[in-house]
Amino acid sequence: MSSTVGSPNSKLSNSGHSNSGHFDFIVAGGGSAGCAVAAGLVKAGYKVALVEAGPDYGAFDSGQWPSDLVDARGLADSHDWNYKARQWVFQRARVMGGCSSHNGCIAAVGHRQDYDDWSLPGWTGNDVDPIFKRVTQTMRVRTYQSHEAGPFHARCLEAAESAGWRMASDLCDLDANDGFGLEAVNIVGTTRWNSAFAYIDPVRQSPELASRLTIFDRALIEKFEEHSEGVTLSMVRDDQTCTLTADQLVLSAGVYGTAEILQRSGIGDPELLQQLGIPVQVASVKTGMNLHDHPMVHADRRVGPQLQRWLDEAANSGFLPEEQTLGKAVSTQSDNGLFDLHLFPVCASTQTSRLHGQVNIEVACMTPKSRGSLKITSKDPRVLSAIDHNYLGDENGHDLAVLREGVALANELFNQTALGSLLGESLSDTSTDAGIRQYVEHYYHPVGTCAMGLKEDDVCTPAGRVRGLQRVTVADASLIPQVPRANTNLPSVMIGERIAELLVG
Template identity: 30%
Template sequence: MSDTFDYLIVGAGSAGCVLANRLTEDGRMTVALIESGGRDRSPLIHVPLGVAGLIRHPRLNWLHKTVPQRHAAGRRIAMPAGRVLGGSSSINGMVYMRGHPLDYDDWAKAGNEGWSYREVLPYFIRSEDNLTWRHSPFHGTGGNLRVSDLRSINDVSRAFVAAGLSLQYRPCADFAGPDPEGFGYRQVTQRDGRRESTARAFYNPAAQRPNLTLRLRQTVRRLVFREGRAVGVEVERDGQTQFLTARREVILTAGAIGSPVLLMRSGVGCAAALASSGITPVHDLPQVGRNLQDHAAASIQFRTDHTGPYGISWKVLPRLAWSGIDYLLFRRGLLASNALEAAGFIRSRNDLDRPDIQYTFMAGSRSANGRIGRGHGYGASVILLRPGSRGEITLDPQSHAPLIDPRFFEDDTDIDALVRGIRIARRIFAAEAFNEYAGREIQPGPDVLADEAIADYIRNTSATAFHPVGTCRMGPDTGSVVDPQLRVRGLSGLRIADASVMPNIVSGNTNAPTIMIAEKASDMIMGRPALVADAKSSTTAFCPF
């Protein structure tokens, strides 16, 4: 096998698979795509309901945990990340959302030229194959990534949307459109009832190209520099070490945890901190690992005797048996669902310019391990979209393992927003649309009423929505890790093109934005002109229902 390539891509996840496809399209450049995990063969990946078995999967998941969170009852909180071809796009909830247009305008206003909503929209469109919105100027058809409506929607999900509308929240049919506010049904990255990961959408079509080499189960231990230039990487497999050379660039796509960790292990970061950990500094870049942001989430759950919501009970065993047959024959039904079919985006205060809370509706009971549980129920994750808290990733001084500290709720306004979100959720679930389900609140519970009690519940039970970003911040200032062209400051031959470059977290799920970043990065790397937005899609308007 060759050990010299034009480009080395480190991480075959949501961004890496996109770049592997785009950089090898014309056949001129050789690319090696390097991934610590293995093939995406597990049926849990491809059958949508299998997502419940992936969040804690010991082989397909890095199973990261935070350090004890001072403002979250001292708990260590799980932060899943995919360790498999396709990365987190192979284990996530398959939700297709882009965030709010103002999120990207904020990036541009901060000095990141080329990253406004109008300028990134063409890259969302290029990647997309959305048959529902084939005539919308905000969506694409014919792209690599199939985006579709869920094939089956539970009636309790319809009740959730009806309840939100009954409280005079607006309807929204397109959460990836120009005005993602209101209640509606989510689109997913699925093709014909199966998960559409970036491995399936981007890597597989390029897999047979002679200029693309996939190296699985190979862990990049460090980047190699010569005179301020990244010239290659040192990889390890089965205890054997090999050096791979990059003629042009090394591109990090290892994610918001993996990319800063690899930089620091290679001597790029805060020089004093690295030296104290026994790592020889190569380049002093103090912001590496800082600016960590994630969406904190609290849960509200109900139990019901109604057998309509997803769940396991004697009464529905015939229905569960049929669901397996239905999926095998028609790729629809329970197994084709992620059980997270509906959502609501609201402003918890009237003075906000965009939603700060997302409700992710759970159309069934949930067990302690996140799977569909015994009995029947429903509920929602109340997700904080625009956190004020900022954390960091550092290295353990002895092992050099990542120490992940999001500092959840260090900013008191984050707790305040989630408390408001829980209170509004209770009003939604008390609406007439839920009367036939006669649900009994089990979390936080009917006795948890005061703001202080709700806040304590959030601190003791909250999780993340698995959307870490920001640890290699993009910016025009010399303190940023990468410039708006995604080049690492102070070094040559090295770029980062994943969720770690986001200056601020987007107001929604992060998989589609990460794909967009990789799409845009491919044009930057290849020296191609930036795509230009269609005039019809350059302004925002309320989405229709």
């Protein structure tokens, strides 16, 4: 049975002020970008419904957030959608703040050239630079200081210096190239500062702004329909199918969720839609295509007794994050002299961490050429999609060649005296192509399934508008045509801010 939701009924939902079922905007998905776009629209005076499949635990000050979601030492693994394919789990958070509520908090923006290379009006390096400056402030980004480096990361810095790396303090700078240094992070004290804290808390704290925002949490969006008066969204909440209406819809359900909602709503490859009995609204063969991520592989070593003592002492006596340092390197595959590798060392943050007893240097290819796809397998939003990232699938072997050089650089770091004297043997051999293929995984940065572009068959216009529709805009990582050389949280938030700006006009 279908009913119109008038007001949210979850006790944890902020709001309950806007009780009419019709809104100026529905923002579908309360993740990294969704929080930014919803806050931007509310501040501009619009009445907004923010619909999120996971729970909303309220403001940071409410103290309701589960500890793993706010503990910034390592990745959180609760609240996951459980997307899987072959040996991989493709982590995606199902909670307010989206993946910014369980991620590694590395704050990066990539290189100015990445955005120039998109060749899209409104998205050049010069266009996004001021937005990134705002985003880094709002997300409370800071760079670790040298006295904060844990025992392993302090040695990594020494090893990088002795291996001849440029020592960098500008890892979150659009104009910086290769270097090794302490990470920039969106961590406040020991708290993962997610985009809900950064963007929605100020709305919750202002009675005027809060009166314009209604959060529907634990609401699984099924599909939408566009008609002459607006957009109707169907969602499942408390086991009931409900509808919401608005003048406009912004899809911010992330790289998998946004493509899924579009396909379930009849915007996709006609062949796929017909197989599933979904009436075609817009024949859009690129919806769900162009899926890509930075492929990643690790070099590892067993921890020697001296380093283990230091790590255990540091874990017992304070805050020991898994990740604190990052290297950006240029491989011989780079066609413009810009870095195309990330190397980031990782250690266990507690004695019960999965990594206890070993350390890794994760190596990621930041300019991937391989492309995959996402296809829904059912009309039912509870059925997970078929995800094929096609890692290392590019025909010229570019991605594998970059990783090969990165693993060699990682092993060179491990072999410097500062580290080598404290480490034991390697646990998984990734020094061969076969080893890289065996251990390749993702860097948690999937993008591109609803990419914007100038061609008639690109899913979205450079304003994020879904081609073939009048009232639907995308604002999240799925819009990205080519992943920047960066971890993708700040770029996703930047997209949220930018699309809000464009919608407000």
